[in-house]
Amino acid sequence: MLRDYRDDDAEAIIRVALAAFAEFEQHYSDWPLFNTNVAKMPTLARTGEIIVAEHDGQIVDAVAYVGPKAPKPAFFEPAWPIIRMLVVDPSVRGKGIGRQLTEECLRRAERDQSGVIALHTTPIMTVALPMYLRMGFVWVREAPDILGVPYGVYVKSLA
Numbered sequence: 001m002l003r004d005y006r007d008d009d010a011e012a013i014i015r016v017a018l019a020a021f022a023e024f025e026q027h028y029s030d031w032p033l034f035n036t037n038v039a040k041m042p043t044l045a046r047t048g049e050i051i052v053a054e055h056d057g058q059i060v061d062a063v064a065y066v067g068p069k070a071p072k073p074a075f076f077e078p079a080w081p082i083i084r085m086l087v088v089d090p091s092v093r094g095k096g097i098g099r100q101l102t103e104e105c106l107r108r109a110e111r112d113q114s115g116v117i118a119l120h121t122t123p124i125m126t127v128a129l130p131m132y133l134r135m136g137f138v139w140v141r142e143a144p145d146i147l148g149v150p151y152g153v154y155v156k157s158l159a
Contacts, residue, residue: 001053001054001055002051002052002053002054002100002101002104003051003052003054004049004050004051004052005042005045005049005050005051005052005062007045009042009050009052009059009062010042012052012058012059013041013042013050013052013059013062013087014038014039014041014042016059016060016061016062016087016088016089017038017039017041017062017085017087018035018038018039019089019090020087020088020089020090021034021035021038021087022090023090024124024125024149027124027148027149028146028147028148028149029147029148030147033147034146034147038085041062041064041085041087044064044066044084044085045064047066047070047071047072048064048065048066048067048070048084049064049065049066049067049108050062050063050064050065051063051064051065051101051104051105053097053100053101055092055097060088060089060091060092060097061086061087061088061089061092061097061098061101062085062086062087062101063083063084063085063086063087063101063102063104063105064083064084064085065081065082065083065084065104065105065108065109066081066082066083066084067081067108067109067112067114068080068081068109068112068114073120073143075120075141075143075144075153076118076120076153077118079114080114080116080117080118080155081105081108081109081112081114081116081117081118082117082118082119082120083102083105083117083118083119084119086098086101086102086119086128093127098127098128098131099131099135102131102132102135105117106156106158109158110158114158115157115158115159116155116156116157116158117155117156117158118140118153118154118155118156119132119137119153119154120143120151120152120153120154121151121152121154122146122149122150122151122152123150124149132154132156133154135156136156136157137154137155137156138154138155138156139152139153139154140152140153140154140155141153
């Protein structure tokens with residue numbers, strides 16, 4: 001079940017986010033700093049919409065949708081809506097929930113009458129990146145590295 005984030009979900013989405021990124025620890029040059037930044041996921045609700053997925057009453061996945069013209073990192077075009085921090089609890093991977101959350105972000109971008117939607121990701125995310133490519137996202141440019149890990153900006157046309 002997908003639903004919008006509530007303030008009392010913060011602890012659960014931090015837990016999911018930290019679990020989702022744990023497998024990438026060896027790639028980042030400052031893992032404690034990276035974890036500190038991941039744990040800030042609830043703050044994305046200030047400028048965007050966090051969507052959570054529940055399974056058996058527990059939050060197992062989350063994503064942030066940041067609409068057009070809302071504040072976002074400078075490597076994105078200001079008018080683009082973006083997908084931020086798609087996190088999937090390792091215990092429920094492979095069930096298509098990450099794709100459902102991404103599709104919900106696409107619906108929200110269409111609701112906002114956007115012609116495109118963007119995100120940034122890295123080749124080390126060997127499940128997420130291929131999913132985005134299968135969904136029609138294409139690489140448009142490099143994004144700044146995050147603690148030694150290369151990232152790229154990907155855009156999907158909604159027209």
